[in-house]
Amino acid sequence: EAQLVESGGGLVQPGRSLRLSCAASGFTFDDYSMHWVRQPPGKGLEWVSGIIWNSGDMGYAGSVKGRFTISRDNGNNSLYLQMNTLRPDDTALYYCAKGRGWQLGYGLDVWGQGTTVTVSS
Amino acid sequence: QSALTQPASVSGSPGQSITISCSGTYSDVGNYQLVSWYQQHPGRAPRLMIYEVIKRPSGVSSRFSGSKSGNTASLTISGLQAEDEADYYCCSYAGRLYLFGTGTKVTVL
Numbered sequence: 279e280a281q282l283v284e285s286g287g288g289l290v291q292p293g294r295s296l297r298l299s300c301a302a303s304g305f306t307f308d309d310y311s312m313h314w315v316r317q318p319p320g321k322g323l324e325w326v327s328g329i330i331w332n333s334g335d336m337g338y339a340g341s342v343k344g345r346f347t348i349s350r351d352n353g354n355n356s357l358y359l360q361m362n363t364l365r366p367d368d369t370a371l372y373y374c375a376k377g378r379g380w381q382l383g384y385g386l387d388v389w390g391q392g393t394t395v396t397v398s399s
Numbered sequence: 400q401s402a403l404t405q406p407a408s409v410s411g412s413p414g415q416s417i418t419i420s421c422s423g424t425y426s427d428v429g430n431y432q433l434v435s436w437y438q439q440h441p442g443r444a445p446r447l448m449i450y451e452v453i454k455r456p457s458g459v460s461s462r463f464s465g466s467k468s469g470n471t472a473s474l475t476i477s478g479l480q481a482e483d484e485a486d487y488y489c490c491s492y493a494g495r496l497y498l499f500g501t502g503t504k505v506t507v508l
Contacts, residue, residue: 325497337495383492385435385450
């Protein structure tokens with residue numbers, strides 16, 4: 279059974295950095311695109327970033343472009359999100375999600391349970 | 400890019416059909432056959448219900464169906480059941496990024 283487990287969330291001060299990790303199991307990790315989606319408390323879903331199977335292409339939401347960097351390690355079945363210059367409006371539950379295909383664009387069919395990031399002084 | 404527009408809430412009685420709309424632009428919904436729909440129960444991770452506008456993942460009830468016309472996509476739930484009460488989000492590819500909808504709370508009366 280496909281499974282995603284996020285880690286690395288926590289409380290961080292504005293302007294600081296945090297790195298999220300997502301450990302994948304139960305499927306051939308390097309066959310699929312991978313994504314980060316976030317959900318602020320009591321609000322809706324926002325796609326944050328995605329990366330294709332071989333790291334050859336990636337995309338970012340406008341709200342995080344230039345501050346966040348997505349990466350993956352296919353040898354370790356892991357996805358990462360480096361978050362720099364964090365702001366209070368980055369506070370959210372961050373989900374790792376698997377794309378249905380190797381490219382960007384397709385539906386997200388496996389989701390983790392999320393890791394919480396709180397940006398506050 | 401802005402979020403796709405969905406009604407804040409839709410309700411129906413058990414057994415009825417409801418439709419949730421998802422309004423975008425020619426740059427996202429109108430330009431790609433890559434609209435997906437997600438169901439989210441409180442405190443739970445989202446679940447993929449529809450992908451590529453009309454396709455259903457295995458395990459998703461045939462009561463859920465998707466469609467698209469121009470810049471607007473729709474999710475229809477037929478034979479509404481109590482377990483369908485949840486938040487629903489549409490999502491469209493928009494060229495190296497995804498846009499989610501504002502979300503719709505479905506209430507089963």
